[in-house]
Amino acid sequence: MLNPIFVHIALLLQLLLLALLQDGLSWWSSLVLLCILLFKYATVRAEKTVRMMTVNMLAVLLCLLLLSQLWQQDMQDSMLQLLFFSAALRLFSITSDLRHAKKLVWVQYFLISTGFMLNQSLWFAGAVFLLFFCNLYLHYLLFAPVQRRQFQWSEFRLLLWVMPLCIALFVLFPRLPPLWQTDRQHQAQTGLADELSLGGLERLVQNDSLAFRVEFEKEKPPQQELYWRAKVFEHFNGQDWLPALLPASQPLSPQQAGYQYKLVVEPHFQRSLFSLGQVNQFQGQVRPIAAGLIESYQQINRRFSYGLRSDGEAVAQQNNEEAIRNLILRHSNPQASALAVQLKQQHPTASAYAKALYQYFQNNQFSYSLRPPVLNKQAQIDQFLFEHRIGFCGHYASAASYLFRAAGIPARVVGGYQGGSWQGAGDYLQVLQKDAHAWVEYLDQGRWRRFDATAIVAPLRLTQGLSDALSLSERQFLDQFFQQGMLGDWLQQLEWLDYYWSVWVLSFDQTEQRFIWRHLKSLPWVWIGAALLAFLLLALVVYLLLQHKAENQNQALRLLMLKRLKPYGEKVGHQTMEAYLQNLMLSHPHQSKALHQLLLAYQSFEFAEQHEQLQQCRKLLRQLSKNKLGSA
């Protein structure tokens, strides 16, 4: 008998799931699902049934529809929709027979778990677990007596008992790499674009979503050193900077000095990752590429974590070609070129030239703005440097890079993030999209030195973040986008929780696990403790088993008797064993001697508590069962 509230709870569960899995569902499938669920609710209320023929037709129709949409949407989303359709339609086939209900519960377990493919944040996980328990309750209803709707305390206790086991499995069970990768190509990329125009970061700066979070192992670098390199732009076409076509991975020089840090990156559907200066060690599914950058093997489509060690030095030059590439100037900005030549004559070395450029930006009333005037197509650098003198970091980086190249010093634009805000009492650094920044690297004595004109024009931008660097009206302009401080402290607390959720739970992978094992193995007391614990557990199990055996020997013998004597005839429920055996003696006269012996042995064992008779009973039972087989 199926509990009548089963269908109601299943309906509620699927409605919640529909809300939760919105990201993976197309608008029409959401609509169809909603209609199906509402229709099911209506039929349940009206106590009507729907003919299976109708449901099957609907299923075929939906499959065809999905198939026709397959080319336009992600494979993974299509599969998710298929699963959801099947779960929703399964609701119609639930009868008092438990078979369909059982299938539904299992499909729902899968459906709920797919939520993790869409989102991995703590809140989402909480919702998923809630639905999971809801489904567990449905599962419980399948087997509980009809009158018992509530979880009993003993069942809760069972759940609690299982918890340590779950945690132990999570920590200790070998973690397998994913068997397949899901590729969500149709997602728009977020974060830094592949090209940088003069005012190109404006879009990002108005976005306060999370880019990544960093936790430093020991030492934290000062705020003005936090230049998170993500992309290097080497080709300038007069308006935009295009990324370098970077060769494959470069070996690193292992050094033990520097900052060690761990990053948790939000999905941005690109492969580029973030690092500080010259990286000399890395950990996780990442590899170093040219220009001192780090990238992952796959597109980042879920929260991803990796560890790095940077020595805090400027990035080293890799080859001569790199220097030559970064001298190319295809489009002329005559005024800027003239300025470069003039400054270069006064300051022949690269470092002196950089200082002179800083001086130039400081002394010529440049200002920092999010809404710079629009530039014409021709000679944009000249327009910026000599007409408007108002710009954003993209402008400054672009112009400075041009000035370096015009003076014969290799230079390139670097895109990434600057700074970030310390969260949770300085435990970790949170870098938002609005921290996006662009700066210049010029080659000086084999190293790419950083040149950030913005630091001169708007020094507060570096030490205190973007909004402090702007004028009041500009700040108001930004505040339209970030309603800062509105939700107060607890929002930050939640952020903090979410961070540790991703650090401790989501990013727990093979390397972490291996690390834990290595760490544990090196501690002798862990071994002693584990051995002791194992011994105690074993002793407990043995003790319980023995006790259980003593208690249940009688029960076991009775069951054995019923099983072995079944071929001779079944025992009626209220019949005593004696009456049963007497009956068998009458119906099987040739076995009556053995049966009589069995009766005597059983009675002595069961009622006179002569435990030594157990063996005799078993022997007789074996004999009897063999005889029956032989005669059959």
Add this chain to the structure above:
Amino acid sequence: MAEIQALQQLEQKLNQVILGKPQAVRLALCCLLSEGHLLIEDLPGLGKTTLAHALALSLGVHYKRVQFTNDMLPADLLGQSVFLRDTQEFQFRNGPIFSQILLADEINRASPRTQSALLEAMEEKQVSIDGLSYALPKPFFVIATQNPLFHAGTNALPESQLDRFLMRLALGFPDLQTEKLILQQDHGQSRLEGLAPCLDELQLMTLQQQVVQVKVSDALLDYLLALVTQSRQQQDCLPLSPRAAKALLRATKAFALLSGRHFATAEDVQQVFPSVAEHRLNPGSSRDNKSLSLQLLRQVPCPL
């Protein structure tokens, strides 16, 4: 062990007197061994009195028989104080109740007043007259017979008093062959003549001691309790009291001993259950009706 052999001999002898009713004989002996009182209920002429007589005779104890009538007074049963002219004082004259086995024939013919005097004595094992208590001899065993209630001029025993009897037995008609044998062996003299005592008083007391020591396993006790509990969940019968449960246990033990065992089995419980329980479950029923107790037995699964 000698006692048990004597007991089995006794049973054998009784079966020679009461032909074709081995189960009733065994249950009657069982009742005796468990120190309970026995009520035999059946139509006239089925051998109630013979069974009672045979039991009393073969036990070699002091017994008396009282034929109950509707004008009988309690004093006729218990005894009374008589004024002795010689010594100028009252002296208590024992009534027939002062015996080890009392045959109370046709107990339902007596007035309720006399019935309750008897039943009180049965429970307390003593008699109180004129403020003085007189202990009854040991062992004290009442075998009452009663005619079915639909016979005229009877006073039915109330439920509470029925409960004082450990067992109610019905003999029922003998089968054809047995009846033929009875007719063939009818030589004009009572079968009871020549029935010699097989057990003496001491042996009986020893046996009663042994009954107490019969082993009852935990699982068996659970089964017994399951039966009792089941009766309390039924709609159509009176629930079995803890006293009934105790009676059931004692009868079970005695039945085991009668089978020559020092441990009780589930079969023992099932054998004695109808006789012990039926008159408690359904006091209004009469004679051979065991339907309620058998129904209970069928309802409770027996794993043993």
